[in-house]
Amino acid sequence: MYRKFSKIILDNRSWLILAALFFMGGTLLMFAALSYDPLLLPMMEESALTMLKELTEQVFGGHPLRGVAILFLNNTFASLQVMALGVFLGIAPLFSAMANGAILGTVAFQLTHEFAQPLPLLLAGILPHGVFELPAFLISVALGLKLGYHLIFPLPGHSRRASLRDIFKEISIVLPIIFIFLFLAALIEVFITPAVLAFFLPR
Secondary structure, eight states: OHHHHHHHHHHTHHHHHHHHHHHHHHHHHHHHHHHHOGGGHHHHHHTHHHHHHHHHHHHHSSOHHHHHHHHHHHHHHHHHHHHHGGGTTTHHHHHHHHHHHHHHHHHHHHHHHHOSSHHHHHHHHHHHHHHHHHHHHHHHHHHHHHHHHHHHSOOTTOOHHHHHHHHHHHHHHHHHHHHHHHHHHHHHHHHTHHHHHHHHSOO
């Protein structure tokens, strides 16, 4: 399983790089937009950040294991949705990558205005669980983009049906690894990230 997973990642490295570029592009564009016009921040707070706060309250408002389950199911559904909706010309994965990047850009902008040293705080809040969650998300986006592209332009030497069959086979192989990554990310985000974040918060 690991060898097959590694081969798929290697074979799809261009799609993974593209997914990462869309994600980072969303982050940088949103940070730049908010820096140019801070009045955009309330709009982001009312939309994407409100949903993020509601999810945070659900995750940390009860028993930790319940929070892990909520996070895992939420992120699993999002990953499956990103891949499945790739059939619509890859638009949904592209939008999802940029939208999630934009949320990160908004959080980064907020931190730069609320704390003297925002970078350690940002990294502390993201890296512990992000080392598993972000790769799982980017793999999902990459395969969703690939699915949408090859729905129009079949793989070289393949029919459209054969191309889709091969891509869905790749998806079936990576899904268990994605699930494991997301479960580990949920555990870390609930049990470890808050402690790491508290260490960097000003006292």
